[in-house]
Amino acid sequence: MTASPSPREQTDGRRAKGERRRRAIIDATLRVVERDGIAGVSHRNIAREAGVPPASVVYYFDSIDGVLVATLLESCETMIDELRALADEVVDSERWVSTTAELLSRMVREHRGRTLAEYELYLLAARRPALRPAARRWIEVAAGHVHETGSRDPGAVQALLATIDGLLMQALIAEEPPGPEVFRPALAALVHERA
Amino acid sequence: MTASPSPREQTDGRRAKGERRRRAIIDATLRVVERDGIAGVSHRNIAREAGVPPASVVYYFDSIDGVLVATLLESCETMIDELRALADEVVDSERWVSTTAELLSRMVREHRGRTLAEYELYLLAARRPALRPAARRWIEVAAGHVHETGSRDPGAVQALLATIDGLLMQALIAEEPPGPEVFRPALAALVHERA
DNA sequence: CAGAAAATGGAACATGTGTTCAATTTCTTG
Protein backbone atom coordinates (compact mmCIF):
# COMPACT_ATOMS: atom_id res chain seq x y z
CA MET A 1 0.00 0.00 0.00
CA THR A 2 2.74 2.44 1.04
CA ALA A 3 6.40 2.19 2.00
CA SER A 4 6.84 -0.73 4.37
CA PRO A 5 7.05 0.56 7.94
CA SER A 6 10.65 0.49 9.08
CA PRO A 7 11.41 -0.71 12.62
CA ARG A 8 12.14 2.84 13.71
CA GLU A 9 9.23 4.81 12.41
CA GLN A 10 8.21 6.40 15.71
CA THR A 11 11.26 8.64 15.84
CA ASP A 12 11.41 9.63 12.18
CA GLY A 13 9.57 12.91 11.79
CA ARG A 14 9.32 12.49 8.05
CA ARG A 15 7.47 9.22 8.33
CA ALA A 16 5.35 10.55 11.17
CA LYS A 17 4.22 13.48 9.08
CA GLY A 18 3.58 11.15 6.21
CA GLU A 19 1.48 8.93 8.40
CA ARG A 20 -0.55 11.91 9.52
CA ARG A 21 -1.19 12.87 5.94
CA ARG A 22 -2.17 9.35 5.08
CA ARG A 23 -4.78 9.46 7.81
CA ALA A 24 -5.98 12.84 6.61
CA ILE A 25 -6.59 11.33 3.18
CA ILE A 26 -8.54 8.42 4.65
CA ASP A 27 -10.68 10.75 6.75
CA ALA A 28 -11.32 12.95 3.74
CA THR A 29 -12.33 9.93 1.71
CA LEU A 30 -14.89 8.94 4.32
CA ARG A 31 -16.33 12.45 4.25
CA VAL A 32 -16.54 12.35 0.46
CA VAL A 33 -18.32 8.99 0.49
CA GLU A 34 -20.74 10.31 3.09
CA ARG A 35 -21.52 13.39 1.05
CA ASP A 36 -21.43 12.21 -2.57
CA GLY A 37 -21.40 8.45 -2.36
CA ILE A 38 -18.85 6.14 -3.89
CA ALA A 39 -19.50 7.78 -7.25
CA GLY A 40 -17.85 10.90 -5.84
CA VAL A 41 -14.63 9.16 -4.95
CA SER A 42 -11.83 10.29 -7.22
CA HIS A 43 -8.23 11.31 -6.74
CA ARG A 44 -8.95 14.97 -7.26
CA ASN A 45 -12.07 14.91 -5.12
CA ILE A 46 -10.55 13.42 -2.03
CA ALA A 47 -7.38 15.44 -2.57
CA ARG A 48 -9.41 18.66 -2.54
CA GLU A 49 -11.30 17.51 0.53
CA ALA A 50 -8.08 16.66 2.32
CA GLY A 51 -6.38 19.85 1.21
CA VAL A 52 -3.54 18.09 -0.56
CA PRO A 53 -2.50 17.91 -4.20
CA PRO A 54 -3.80 14.93 -6.21
CA ALA A 55 -0.31 13.57 -6.61
CA SER A 56 -0.14 13.02 -2.86
CA VAL A 57 -2.98 10.55 -2.99
CA VAL A 58 -1.08 8.51 -5.55
CA TYR A 59 2.04 8.80 -3.41
CA TYR A 60 0.40 7.17 -0.39
CA PHE A 61 -1.92 4.71 -2.11
CA ASP A 62 -1.08 2.94 -5.30
CA SER A 63 -4.67 2.77 -6.45
CA ILE A 64 -8.11 4.08 -5.71
CA ASP A 65 -9.07 0.66 -4.38
CA GLY A 66 -6.26 0.94 -1.89
CA VAL A 67 -7.79 4.10 -0.51
CA LEU A 68 -11.18 2.43 -0.27
CA VAL A 69 -9.85 -0.61 1.54
CA ALA A 70 -8.04 1.57 4.05
CA THR A 71 -11.12 3.72 4.47
CA LEU A 72 -13.43 0.78 5.00
CA LEU A 73 -11.12 -0.69 7.63
CA GLU A 74 -10.70 2.64 9.38
CA SER A 75 -14.41 3.29 9.25
CA CYS A 76 -15.07 -0.11 10.74
CA GLU A 77 -12.89 0.59 13.75
CA THR A 78 -14.22 4.04 14.53
CA MET A 79 -17.79 2.92 13.91
CA ILE A 80 -17.42 0.31 16.62
CA ASP A 81 -16.66 2.97 19.18
CA GLU A 82 -19.48 5.19 18.05
CA LEU A 83 -21.92 2.29 18.08
CA ARG A 84 -20.84 1.31 21.56
CA ALA A 85 -21.25 4.85 22.80
CA LEU A 86 -24.63 5.12 21.16
CA ALA A 87 -25.66 1.79 22.65
CA ASP A 88 -24.65 2.97 26.11
CA GLU A 89 -26.44 6.25 25.78
CA VAL A 90 -29.62 4.61 24.67
CA VAL A 91 -30.00 2.12 27.50
CA ASP A 92 -32.43 4.19 29.49
CA SER A 93 -35.18 1.86 28.36
CA GLU A 94 -34.75 -1.65 29.63
CA ARG A 95 -36.40 -3.58 26.86
CA TRP A 96 -34.24 -4.76 23.99
CA VAL A 97 -36.82 -3.96 21.32
CA SER A 98 -37.23 -0.33 22.29
CA THR A 99 -33.53 0.15 22.78
CA THR A 100 -32.63 -1.27 19.40
CA ALA A 101 -35.43 0.59 17.63
CA GLU A 102 -34.14 3.83 19.10
CA LEU A 103 -30.60 2.97 18.04
CA LEU A 104 -31.56 2.15 14.46
CA SER A 105 -33.61 5.30 14.22
CA ARG A 106 -30.65 7.36 15.30
CA MET A 107 -28.41 5.68 12.79
CA VAL A 108 -30.58 6.75 9.88
CA ARG A 109 -31.41 10.17 11.31
CA GLU A 110 -28.32 11.57 12.97
CA HIS A 111 -25.81 9.50 11.05
CA ARG A 112 -27.58 8.97 7.75
CA GLY A 113 -24.60 9.80 5.57
CA ARG A 114 -22.31 7.60 7.56
CA THR A 115 -24.70 4.67 7.57
CA LEU A 116 -25.30 5.02 3.86
CA ALA A 117 -21.59 5.20 3.16
CA GLU A 118 -21.10 2.04 5.15
CA TYR A 119 -23.55 0.09 3.05
CA GLU A 120 -22.18 1.45 -0.20
CA LEU A 121 -18.71 0.33 0.71
CA TYR A 122 -20.19 -2.93 1.89
CA LEU A 123 -21.94 -3.60 -1.38
CA LEU A 124 -18.91 -2.54 -3.37
CA ALA A 125 -17.09 -5.41 -1.72
CA ALA A 126 -19.33 -7.76 -3.67
CA ARG A 127 -17.59 -6.59 -6.84
CA ARG A 128 -14.06 -5.96 -5.63
CA PRO A 129 -12.53 -8.88 -3.80
CA ALA A 130 -9.94 -6.60 -2.23
CA LEU A 131 -12.64 -5.03 -0.10
CA ARG A 132 -14.14 -8.30 1.11
CA PRO A 133 -11.93 -8.99 4.12
CA ALA A 134 -12.72 -5.52 5.43
CA ALA A 135 -16.44 -6.03 4.85
CA ARG A 136 -16.43 -9.41 6.55
CA ARG A 137 -14.62 -7.95 9.50
CA TRP A 138 -17.65 -5.70 9.82
CA ILE A 139 -19.95 -8.71 10.13
CA GLU A 140 -17.69 -10.36 12.68
CA VAL A 141 -17.61 -7.27 14.84
CA ALA A 142 -21.36 -6.81 14.67
CA ALA A 143 -21.93 -10.50 15.34
CA GLY A 144 -19.72 -10.30 18.40
CA HIS A 145 -21.64 -7.30 19.62
CA VAL A 146 -24.97 -9.05 19.17
CA HIS A 147 -23.63 -12.16 20.78
CA GLU A 148 -22.83 -10.24 23.95
CA THR A 149 -26.35 -9.06 24.51
CA GLY A 150 -28.42 -11.69 22.70
CA SER A 151 -29.11 -15.28 21.94
CA ARG A 152 -26.56 -18.08 21.79
CA ASP A 153 -28.05 -19.68 18.69
CA PRO A 154 -25.75 -18.90 15.74
CA GLY A 155 -28.67 -19.02 13.35
CA ALA A 156 -30.57 -16.52 15.44
CA VAL A 157 -27.57 -14.19 15.58
CA GLN A 158 -27.16 -14.36 11.82
CA ALA A 159 -30.86 -13.73 11.28
CA LEU A 160 -30.81 -10.79 13.67
CA LEU A 161 -27.86 -9.21 11.91
CA ALA A 162 -29.41 -9.71 8.51
CA THR A 163 -32.67 -8.21 9.68
CA ILE A 164 -30.98 -5.11 10.97
CA ASP A 165 -29.15 -4.68 7.68
CA GLY A 166 -32.39 -5.04 5.80
CA LEU A 167 -34.30 -2.67 8.04
CA LEU A 168 -31.61 -0.02 7.75
CA MET A 169 -31.53 -0.31 3.97
CA GLN A 170 -35.29 0.06 3.76
CA ALA A 171 -35.09 3.03 6.09
CA LEU A 172 -32.46 4.66 3.90
CA ILE A 173 -34.72 4.84 0.88
CA ALA A 174 -37.68 6.22 2.82
CA GLU A 175 -38.64 9.76 1.94
CA GLU A 176 -37.63 10.86 5.41
CA PRO A 177 -35.72 8.82 7.97
CA PRO A 178 -38.20 6.88 10.13
CA GLY A 179 -38.46 7.06 13.91
CA PRO A 180 -38.19 4.19 16.39
CA GLU A 181 -41.87 3.29 16.08
CA VAL A 182 -41.28 2.09 12.52
CA PHE A 183 -38.66 -0.42 13.60
CA ARG A 184 -40.41 -1.69 16.70
CA PRO A 185 -43.01 -4.04 15.15
CA ALA A 186 -40.45 -5.88 13.05
CA LEU A 187 -38.02 -6.17 15.94
CA ALA A 188 -40.78 -7.35 18.24
CA ALA A 189 -41.84 -10.01 15.76
CA LEU A 190 -38.24 -11.09 15.57
CA VAL A 191 -37.97 -11.88 19.27
CA HIS A 192 -41.62 -12.85 19.74
CA GLU A 193 -42.55 -9.92 21.92
CA ARG A 194 -45.41 -7.50 21.88
CA ALA A 195 -44.47 -4.14 20.43
CA MET B 1 -38.72 11.07 -20.45
CA THR B 2 -39.48 10.73 -24.12
CA ALA B 3 -42.00 12.12 -26.56
CA SER B 4 -45.43 11.86 -25.00
CA PRO B 5 -47.21 8.83 -26.46
CA SER B 6 -49.73 9.98 -29.02
CA PRO B 7 -53.18 8.32 -29.06
CA ARG B 8 -52.27 6.44 -32.19
CA GLU B 9 -48.88 5.04 -31.47
CA GLN B 10 -49.66 1.41 -32.32
CA THR B 11 -49.95 2.08 -36.03
CA ASP B 12 -47.01 4.43 -36.45
CA GLY B 13 -44.04 2.36 -37.49
CA ARG B 14 -41.64 5.14 -36.62
CA ARG B 15 -42.80 5.30 -33.03
CA ALA B 16 -42.94 1.52 -32.82
CA LYS B 17 -39.35 1.24 -33.91
CA GLY B 18 -38.42 3.96 -31.47
CA GLU B 19 -40.11 2.11 -28.65
CA ARG B 20 -38.22 -1.03 -29.54
CA ARG B 21 -34.98 0.87 -29.45
CA ARG B 22 -35.88 2.39 -26.12
CA ARG B 23 -36.37 -1.08 -24.72
CA ALA B 24 -33.09 -2.23 -26.22
CA ILE B 25 -31.33 0.56 -24.35
CA ILE B 26 -32.98 -0.40 -21.08
CA ASP B 27 -32.06 -4.05 -21.53
CA ALA B 28 -28.50 -3.09 -22.38
CA THR B 29 -28.32 -0.92 -19.27
CA LEU B 30 -29.38 -3.83 -17.10
CA ARG B 31 -26.70 -5.99 -18.66
CA VAL B 32 -24.09 -3.31 -18.03
CA VAL B 33 -25.11 -2.96 -14.39
CA GLU B 34 -24.96 -6.72 -14.00
CA ARG B 35 -21.50 -6.89 -15.49
CA ASP B 36 -19.74 -3.75 -14.30
CA GLY B 37 -21.98 -2.34 -11.62
CA ILE B 38 -23.46 1.11 -11.51
CA ALA B 39 -19.98 2.54 -11.87
CA GLY B 40 -19.98 1.18 -15.40
CA VAL B 41 -23.14 3.00 -16.44
CA SER B 42 -22.33 5.74 -18.92
CA HIS B 43 -23.85 6.92 -22.16
CA ARG B 44 -21.10 5.44 -24.26
CA ASN B 45 -21.04 2.18 -22.32
CA ILE B 46 -24.70 1.35 -22.60
CA ALA B 47 -24.75 2.65 -26.17
CA ARG B 48 -22.01 0.22 -27.13
CA GLU B 49 -23.81 -2.60 -25.33
CA ALA B 50 -27.06 -1.80 -27.10
CA GLY B 51 -25.35 -1.38 -30.45
CA VAL B 52 -26.52 2.19 -30.93
CA PRO B 53 -24.66 5.51 -31.13
CA PRO B 54 -24.36 7.46 -27.86
CA ALA B 55 -26.54 10.22 -29.21
CA SER B 56 -29.45 7.80 -29.34
CA VAL B 57 -29.36 7.34 -25.59
CA VAL B 58 -29.70 11.08 -25.14
CA TYR B 59 -32.50 11.11 -27.66
CA TYR B 60 -34.66 8.69 -25.68
CA PHE B 61 -33.71 9.66 -22.14
CA ASP B 62 -32.97 13.18 -21.09
CA SER B 63 -30.51 12.16 -18.43
CA ILE B 64 -28.60 9.17 -17.13
CA ASP B 65 -30.93 9.07 -14.13
CA GLY B 66 -33.85 8.69 -16.49
CA VAL B 67 -32.27 5.56 -17.90
CA LEU B 68 -31.71 4.19 -14.42
CA VAL B 69 -35.27 4.84 -13.30
CA ALA B 70 -36.64 3.13 -16.39
CA THR B 71 -34.24 0.25 -15.90
CA LEU B 72 -35.11 -0.19 -12.25
CA LEU B 73 -38.82 -0.25 -13.04
CA GLU B 74 -38.36 -2.66 -15.92
CA SER B 75 -36.11 -4.87 -13.87
CA CYS B 76 -38.70 -4.91 -11.11
CA GLU B 77 -41.40 -6.19 -13.42
CA THR B 78 -39.37 -8.90 -15.12
CA MET B 79 -37.86 -9.99 -11.80
CA ILE B 80 -41.35 -10.67 -10.48
CA ASP B 81 -41.98 -13.19 -13.20
CA GLU B 82 -38.61 -14.85 -12.78
CA LEU B 83 -39.05 -15.05 -9.02
CA ARG B 84 -42.46 -16.58 -9.41
CA ALA B 85 -41.16 -19.13 -11.86
CA LEU B 86 -38.26 -19.93 -9.58
CA ALA B 87 -40.61 -20.24 -6.62
CA ASP B 88 -42.79 -22.67 -8.52
CA GLU B 89 -39.89 -24.75 -9.68
CA VAL B 90 -38.49 -25.06 -6.20
CA VAL B 91 -41.60 -26.32 -4.43
CA ASP B 92 -40.58 -29.94 -4.46
CA SER B 93 -39.82 -29.65 -0.78
CA GLU B 94 -42.83 -28.91 1.34
CA ARG B 95 -41.22 -26.97 4.15
CA TRP B 96 -40.94 -23.21 3.83
CA VAL B 97 -37.46 -23.03 5.29
CA SER B 98 -35.90 -25.44 2.83
CA THR B 99 -37.75 -23.96 -0.08
CA THR B 100 -36.70 -20.42 0.70
CA ALA B 101 -33.11 -21.45 1.43
CA GLU B 102 -32.94 -23.11 -1.95
CA LEU B 103 -34.41 -20.05 -3.60
CA LEU B 104 -31.98 -17.63 -1.97
CA SER B 105 -29.09 -19.87 -2.85
CA ARG B 106 -30.10 -19.87 -6.46
CA MET B 107 -30.42 -16.10 -6.50
CA VAL B 108 -26.79 -15.64 -5.48
CA ARG B 109 -25.48 -18.53 -7.56
CA GLU B 110 -27.32 -18.62 -10.84
CA HIS B 111 -28.38 -14.97 -10.84
CA ARG B 112 -25.59 -13.33 -8.91
CA GLY B 113 -25.10 -10.46 -11.30
CA ARG B 114 -28.77 -9.75 -11.46
CA THR B 115 -29.24 -9.85 -7.71
CA LEU B 116 -26.24 -7.64 -7.17
CA ALA B 117 -27.47 -5.16 -9.74
CA GLU B 118 -30.81 -5.07 -7.98
CA TYR B 119 -29.28 -4.07 -4.68
CA GLU B 120 -26.99 -1.52 -6.25
CA LEU B 121 -29.91 0.20 -7.91
CA TYR B 122 -31.79 -0.15 -4.66
CA LEU B 123 -29.10 1.54 -2.61
CA LEU B 124 -28.62 4.23 -5.21
CA ALA B 125 -32.21 5.21 -4.55
CA ALA B 126 -31.08 6.35 -1.11
CA ARG B 127 -29.12 9.14 -2.81
CA ARG B 128 -31.32 9.96 -5.80
CA PRO B 129 -34.94 10.65 -4.89
CA ALA B 130 -35.99 10.00 -8.49
CA LEU B 131 -35.25 6.32 -8.01
CA ARG B 132 -37.16 5.94 -4.76
CA PRO B 133 -40.65 5.25 -6.08
CA ALA B 134 -39.25 2.44 -8.21
CA ALA B 135 -37.33 1.04 -5.25
CA ARG B 136 -40.35 1.17 -2.99
CA ARG B 137 -42.42 -0.59 -5.60
CA TRP B 138 -39.94 -3.39 -5.20
CA ILE B 139 -40.69 -3.66 -1.50
CA GLU B 140 -44.42 -3.62 -2.10
CA VAL B 141 -44.20 -6.40 -4.64
CA ALA B 142 -42.01 -8.52 -2.42
CA ALA B 143 -44.24 -7.85 0.58
CA GLY B 144 -47.26 -8.93 -1.41
CA HIS B 145 -45.51 -12.10 -2.40
CA VAL B 146 -44.56 -12.88 1.19
CA HIS B 147 -48.02 -12.05 2.37
CA GLU B 148 -49.48 -14.70 0.08
CA THR B 149 -47.52 -17.52 1.57
CA GLY B 150 -46.76 -16.26 5.07
CA SER B 151 -47.86 -14.59 8.22
CA ARG B 152 -50.56 -11.95 8.55
CA ASP B 153 -48.63 -9.87 11.10
CA PRO B 154 -47.30 -6.77 9.27
CA GLY B 155 -44.31 -6.60 11.60
CA ALA B 156 -43.44 -10.19 10.83
CA VAL B 157 -43.69 -9.59 7.10
CA GLN B 158 -41.44 -6.57 7.35
CA ALA B 159 -38.94 -8.48 9.43
CA LEU B 160 -38.95 -11.37 7.01
CA LEU B 161 -38.33 -9.11 4.05
CA ALA B 162 -35.55 -7.29 5.81
CA THR B 163 -33.91 -10.55 6.83
CA ILE B 164 -33.91 -11.83 3.28
CA ASP B 165 -32.33 -8.60 2.10
CA GLY B 166 -29.66 -8.86 4.75
CA LEU B 167 -28.96 -12.51 4.08
CA LEU B 168 -28.60 -11.90 0.36
CA MET B 169 -26.24 -9.00 0.92
CA GLN B 170 -24.07 -11.06 3.23
CA ALA B 171 -24.12 -13.86 0.67
CA LEU B 172 -23.00 -11.49 -2.05
CA ILE B 173 -19.74 -10.61 -0.34
CA ALA B 174 -18.86 -14.21 0.47
CA GLU B 175 -15.83 -15.55 -1.37
CA GLU B 176 -18.08 -17.95 -3.21
CA PRO B 177 -21.88 -17.94 -3.30
CA PRO B 178 -23.21 -20.08 -0.44
CA GLY B 179 -25.54 -23.03 -0.80
CA PRO B 180 -28.93 -23.52 0.82
CA GLU B 181 -27.46 -24.96 4.01
CA VAL B 182 -25.98 -21.57 4.88
CA PHE B 183 -29.37 -19.87 4.80
CA ARG B 184 -31.32 -22.58 6.57
CA PRO B 185 -30.32 -21.93 10.20
CA ALA B 186 -31.15 -18.24 10.03
CA LEU B 187 -34.45 -18.88 8.28
CA ALA B 188 -35.31 -21.60 10.78
CA ALA B 189 -34.58 -19.30 13.68
CA LEU B 190 -36.82 -16.74 12.05
CA VAL B 191 -39.88 -18.97 12.03
CA HIS B 192 -38.95 -20.93 15.15
CA GLU B 193 -38.34 -24.23 13.44
CA ARG B 194 -35.59 -26.75 13.62
CA ALA B 195 -33.22 -26.60 10.68
C1' DC C 1 27.54 21.05 7.50
C1' DA C 2 27.14 17.66 3.47
C1' DG C 3 24.65 13.92 1.64
C1' DA C 4 20.76 11.00 1.42
C1' DA C 5 16.11 9.78 2.16
C1' DA C 6 11.37 11.06 2.26
C1' DA C 7 7.76 14.01 1.03
C1' DT C 8 5.69 17.53 -1.81
C1' DG C 9 3.26 19.62 -5.54
C1' DG C 10 2.77 21.69 -10.18
C1' DA C 11 2.36 20.43 -14.94
C1' DA C 12 1.21 17.37 -18.40
C1' DC C 13 -0.49 12.90 -20.65
C1' DA C 14 -4.08 10.23 -22.84
C1' DT C 15 -8.51 8.83 -22.19
C1' DG C 16 -13.47 8.93 -20.74
C1' DT C 17 -17.39 11.71 -19.63
C1' DG C 18 -22.21 14.21 -20.48
C1' DT C 19 -24.18 16.75 -23.75
C1' DT C 20 -25.13 19.66 -27.99
C1' DC C 21 -25.73 20.32 -32.89
C1' DA C 22 -26.62 20.00 -37.55
C1' DA C 23 -27.13 17.07 -41.22
C1' DT C 24 -29.21 12.87 -42.90
C1' DT C 25 -32.27 8.95 -43.27
C1' DT C 26 -36.76 6.62 -42.47
C1' DC C 27 -41.42 6.59 -42.44
C1' DT C 28 -46.40 8.59 -42.60
C1' DT C 29 -49.68 11.34 -44.48
C1' DG C 30 -52.11 14.49 -47.66
Next chain:
DNA sequence: CAAGAAATTGAACACATGTTCCATTTTCTG
Protein backbone atom coordinates in the same frame (compact mmCIF):
# COMPACT_ATOMS: atom_id res chain seq x y z
C1' DC D 1 -45.17 11.62 -55.31
C1' DA D 2 -44.18 15.58 -52.27
C1' DA D 3 -44.18 17.57 -47.61
C1' DG D 4 -43.27 17.04 -43.16
C1' DA D 5 -42.73 14.56 -38.81
C1' DA D 6 -39.87 11.27 -36.31
C1' DA D 7 -35.69 9.03 -35.79
C1' DT D 8 -30.77 8.54 -36.48
C1' DT D 9 -25.96 9.58 -36.20
C1' DG D 10 -21.17 11.37 -36.62
C1' DA D 11 -18.60 15.19 -35.04
C1' DA D 12 -17.48 18.29 -31.69
C1' DC D 13 -17.64 20.88 -27.08
C1' DA D 14 -15.70 21.53 -22.48
C1' DC D 15 -14.58 19.22 -18.66
C1' DA D 16 -13.15 15.25 -15.27
C1' DT D 17 -10.53 11.29 -14.68
C1' DG D 18 -6.20 8.18 -13.29
C1' DT D 19 -1.64 8.45 -13.56
C1' DT D 20 3.26 9.84 -14.58
C1' DC D 21 7.17 12.82 -14.29
C1' DC D 22 10.36 15.82 -12.24
C1' DA D 23 11.95 19.72 -9.88
C1' DT D 24 11.69 21.35 -5.22
C1' DT D 25 11.43 21.32 -0.22
C1' DT D 26 11.65 19.13 4.25
C1' DT D 27 13.81 16.11 7.40
C1' DC D 28 17.10 12.82 9.13
C1' DT D 29 21.87 10.77 9.32
C1' DG D 30 26.82 10.65 9.51
